[in-house]
Amino acid sequence: MLKLESVSVAFPAAGGGIQPVDGVSLEVGETERHMIVGETGSGKSVLLTSILGLGEGRVTGRIVWNGRELTGLSEKEYSKIRGREIAYIPQSGGGSLNPLMKIGRQIGEPLEVHRGASRKEAFAAAVEALRQLDFQRPEYWARQYPHRLSGGMRQRVLVAMGTIAGGGLVLADEPTKGLDAERREEVARLFRRLSGTALLCVTHDLEFARTVGERISVLYAGQILESGPKEAFFQAPLHPYSQMMIRSLPEHGFQSVKGFAPSHQEYGGMGCRFAERCPKAGEKCRKPPPRLRMGERQVLCWYADGGS
Numbered sequence: 001m002l003k004l005e006s007v008s009v010a011f012p013a014a015g016g017g018i019q020p021v022d023g024v025s026l027e028v029g030e031t032e033r034h035m036i037v038g039e040t041g042s043g044k045s046v047l048l049t050s051i052l053g054l055g056e057g058r059v060t061g062r063i064v065w066n067g068r069e070l071t072g073l074s075e076k077e078y079s080k081i082r083g084r085e086i087a088y089i090p091q092s093g094g095g096s097l098n099p100l101m102k103i104g105r106q107i108g109e110p111l112e113v114h115r116g117a118s119r120k121e122a123f124a125a126a127v128e129a130l131r132q133l134d135f136q137r138p139e140y141w142a143r144q145y146p147h148r149l150s151g152g153m154r155q156r157v158l159v160a161m162g163t164i165a166g167g168g169l170v171l172a173d174e175p176t177k178g179l180d181a182e183r184r185e186e187v188a189r190l191f192r193r194l195s196g197t198a199l200l201c202v203t204h205d206l207e208f209a210r211t212v213g214e215r216i217s218v219l220y221a222g223q224i225l226e227s228g229p230k231e232a233f234f235q236a237p238l239h240p241y242s243q244m245m246i247r248s249l250p251e252h253g254f255q256s257v258k259g260f261a262p263s264h265q266e267y268g269g270m271g272c273r274f275a276e277r278c279p280k281a282g283e284k285c286r287k288p289p290p291r292l293r294m295g296e297r298q299v300l301c302w303y304a305d306g307g308s
Contacts, residue, residue, distance in 0.1 A: 001198055002028040002051070002169055007061035009043075009050050018264035021047045022222035023061070028169065033191065033199040035213035035230075037206060037245070041261060043222040044202035045091070048171050051200075052088055053078045066168070084114040087162035091174035096158060097146040103130075103157055104142030110165040129160040133190060152183035159190050163197065170194065172201040176208050188212050206249060210234055218242050221261050221273035226304075228297030238299040240278045272302065 009021040020043040028034045038044050049055040051063055063070040090096040098106055107129055108122030130138035133156045162170055176184040188211045191199060203209055209216060217227040226239040237243045247255040259277035275285040280303045289302045
């Protein structure tokens, strides 16, 4: 379905370029819900936008969608895929909606662009999409402007916009950011109800990832540190960083992750990028760690397999 092979994203910067995404490889299977978790600045959003050519960085590596190489496509070629084959749901519902366009028009527009629907047909489909997303009086809300909607309602509108034209994959960027607990659960229900569609979602919200995801990948300082089935990740995380993340959950007493991630400018001269914060770090961590494969799981660490 979707396969990323050694994907890196580089940007020019004063004093030399930076590479906030560095050698990421992962796969999203058909109808799989794959969550990428990590703290702010880890490269999650940059990675997501690079899949659809929406970022400004230089992308290297391979991004393969249903056997087709996406890296290097022209804007015209990308426009045929965005919204039709791969949906993108950006973060911040309020800032991602056109304040001068009514909700029904915005939701239905992908059908007009990608499916040749008339404006009347697109509006009717938008109303039905809102009904499916638990809007009471969907026709009324379809005729309103974005400022009339709550944060949770706007997030549901973005889900409708991203999925109305069909397609096999939804990319979601921090869909619970800024939402209260009730609205986060509302969004979680929406994603659990997606059928026949794969999901690649980036989030810093571990509870949301646990509720929605089937597979978890941990992104830190531009690299995937651990990836595997959700149950294994939450029950027995392999990487020291993952273990610290799990201990930060309520059932473990909110033990905060100590220290700070390195800056983008530091990446190039480091061995293990987590070593400065890691309680297990040793002399060998001055060198880049190996990627270990353990059945369905993989981890980037010198010590995750119990070695010394």
